[in-house]
Amino acid sequence: MKETLTIAPAEIDRQLSICDQIRQLLDRRPGQKKAFVDTYGCQQNEADSERLRGYLARMGYEFSDTEEGADLVLLNTCAIREHAEQRVFGNVGALSHTKRRHPEQVICVCGCMARQDHVAKRLKQSFPYVDLVFGPQLLWQFPELLLRKLEKGKRVFETEDVPGSVAEGIPVVRQNNIKAWVSIMYGCNNFCTYCIVPYVRGRERSRRPEDILAEVRELAQAGYKDITLLGQNVNSYGKDLDLGVDFAWLLEQVNDIPGDFVIRFMTSHPKDASERLFDVMAKCEKVAPCLHLPFQSGSSRVLKAMNRRYTRESYLELVRQLRARIPDVVLTSDVIVGFPGETQEEFEETMSLIEEVRYDALFTFVFSPRKGTPAEKLEDPMPKEQKSANFQKLLQRQNEISGEKHKEYVGKTYRCLVDGVGADGRLSARTTGGRLIHLEGDEALIGTWQQAHITGSSTWALFGEIV
Template sequence: MDRKQVILSPEETGRQREYEQKIRALHQGRGRTPLALVDTFGCQQNVADSQHIMGMLRAMGCEFTRDADRADIIVLNTCAIRDHAEKRVFGNLGALTHTKKKNPDQIICLCGCMAQRPEIAEKVRTSYRHVDLVFGPQAMWKFPELLYRVYTRRGRVFSVEDESGTIAEGMPIVREGHTRAWVSIMYGCNNFCSYCIVPYVRGRERSRDMDKIVAEVRELADQGFKEITLLGQNVNSYGKDLEPRHDFADLLRELDKLDGDFLLRFMSSQPKDASFKLFDTMAQSRHVAHQLHLPVQSGCDRVLRAMNRPYDRARYLELINYARKVMPDLVLTSDIIIGFPGETEAEAMETVGLVRQVEFDALFTFIFSPRPGTPAAKMDDPVPRAEKQKWFDTLCATQNDISARLHARYVGKTLRCLVDGETDDARWPLSGRTAGGRLVHLVGDKSALGQYRDIKITDSNTWALFGEMV
């Protein structure tokens, strides 16, 4: 991919800042501050994108609300990974007909991965005529220009062209809170797993320049953020399009040189691009958490080939064994799909066997959901959903037993945790995270919110730890 075409020029991004000021002037002419609502579905990359959308809206003079009836602008940032998420979005879009009827000047925007799919954009065009603006992830950087067209042309605007994708630096951002931050290090995907829609809606892999990432993380560390998560559809493939060539481990080494009391996390990773060099870098770093989310998806080699996952069970185990060798305290999580088209019960139990062998700390588990436009959606899938549910239940019961047993090992230990939230449970009014990302419900002073504290673990269950501040 030609980097000159990927990196947007300062003139192109600067033009969007001019549109923000034009819209700000329109808002000021109306004599009141407009309210915007941004609703996010899906992954952390969507969360990061929404923070940029909020940044642009604030630059346009908007403040924010969670009340759709009060909002002048509503943005639904959508996910296309699961059918359930799409149904939720269409349910929300249907409900917005009532807010639009009360306030005909309300502007409703649909964006994100779901909006990029041609059949979804056409469905919105014909059946959800109250939606004013539809744009995909590749067009997010020009949101101010698209919104200005909605304001001035008084017509519906669609920007869902099939594009390989770009990188826009310097977009404004509104970060929620002052404890955790998301930093996108790359965009797009080249893997084309047979079940996944992401490469079709987010374009090809393109990496941000290392100096831009380092500068952003340095600024966040200087501002006192305690956890910074590096994002990409496959962070392990970072740098393949850069000249001179840098890989993800090189980036981590540079970031680890920064001063500050903060942890670096990253997601998501592809086993085909994971390396011993990466694990050595993690083990030697001051800032990088000993936490690894490495999606295996299946423990059956035949199913992995059908998924177009270019590794096998033996290679995955080799990676895990090495990572645990250099990081004995590693917290390991993964993704698994049960019921892939053509999968048999015996093959599903191979996956359960892998889970028993590896002993993940936690899993994100899914029953296969066909995504229109992907090869897997066209595969013969004779096994009924009820049968897949039985396999899924066996998988979940197996993992729950493992998680409960691994969590019980923390009891009696004192761990350095980031206290990051309040709960509705009077017994455990605060929550935090261990360095390995394990959830802790705890007792302590609210003044510790946003800070690291030593927590003595007093109890545990399948999903969480419980403790008190030392």
């Protein structure tokens, strides 16, 4: 196991000083410099991009919502599924046109994809206009890497396997002033056989509790209403700190911070979820009554092949324990269809688990082999056509269940946070359980708590009016 590298405050100060150097360098060039940051994948990537934007703002960049005309384009990538990788490669390919129109444009690729050797090699050989490539462990060093490119003009590729780091003091530019992501830990120790995350993000490493609490306290004082604690497996928080703290303890501490905000967290691994966690969720008034608890498969044999380290029976017992404490909990999950070796009977076990649990929503995926993971080498006899048919069957049934559960909201009134405007011009809001509500109302209500009376529902959303 590689050690965790704690970045000294003096080193972050040095990176901030480099930001100032870059600012002076850019000031010598005509016009306001613009940066476009494009984020793929999970909420952890969103949180990472907020820190990359923090550095860029310190350098003097303004932010653009398009790559066209941007002086710097940064793609923060995801490697969790093949579709995400192909989408990134397609978008990198399209950047050849903007680079041709704007030769001084600096193109950067970072994030989980960049940490994979085969991806870095392809970027180097097939996309000669990509200027800077680095993995997530070197995010804290972004200013230094960018300065090397700007001063020397040569391409910079930093994709070596380095210890996972924890760096405090990186500036943050958040996407809005209502919702905030707070990373409480990085990396993963679980090594599920299908998952690339431990290889590209490194082993688990927790931030110190005083740093997390200081960040949340600052957000609460600034008026943020929806704060999500992030980790690949938040239930493992604190195990590496030797401080006698765990995630349930951290939730209690965050709950005690003054302010009118809701606390969310993701993701929870079932093998580490506990009755103590559920007790804390039930008693802490700011903790949202919702839980994302990925089960991945309803078959204990498949779960063992996935190295998930729980069984169907132990997962269902967790759900029973949770609902005994929070009867109206909103429960969501992930499921993989067509893991190598899954039989039709084992897929039906997944279907029966969905029937028994009745999730509010599922994130469903057909198995996608990841280069370098054990599952990539497993025999996979089920035809793609059968996997696709199973996927559609699961999707259809879950949509029916989601629609049925949403109908139960109609006629009731819920406290919700108005967080924006939807494509149809109506306000969008979320219940504390995370359910989307479409509302009629003035945009001045964005960022406020309201009481919403639910008048209708669909598979994916609720419809209501402000009381």
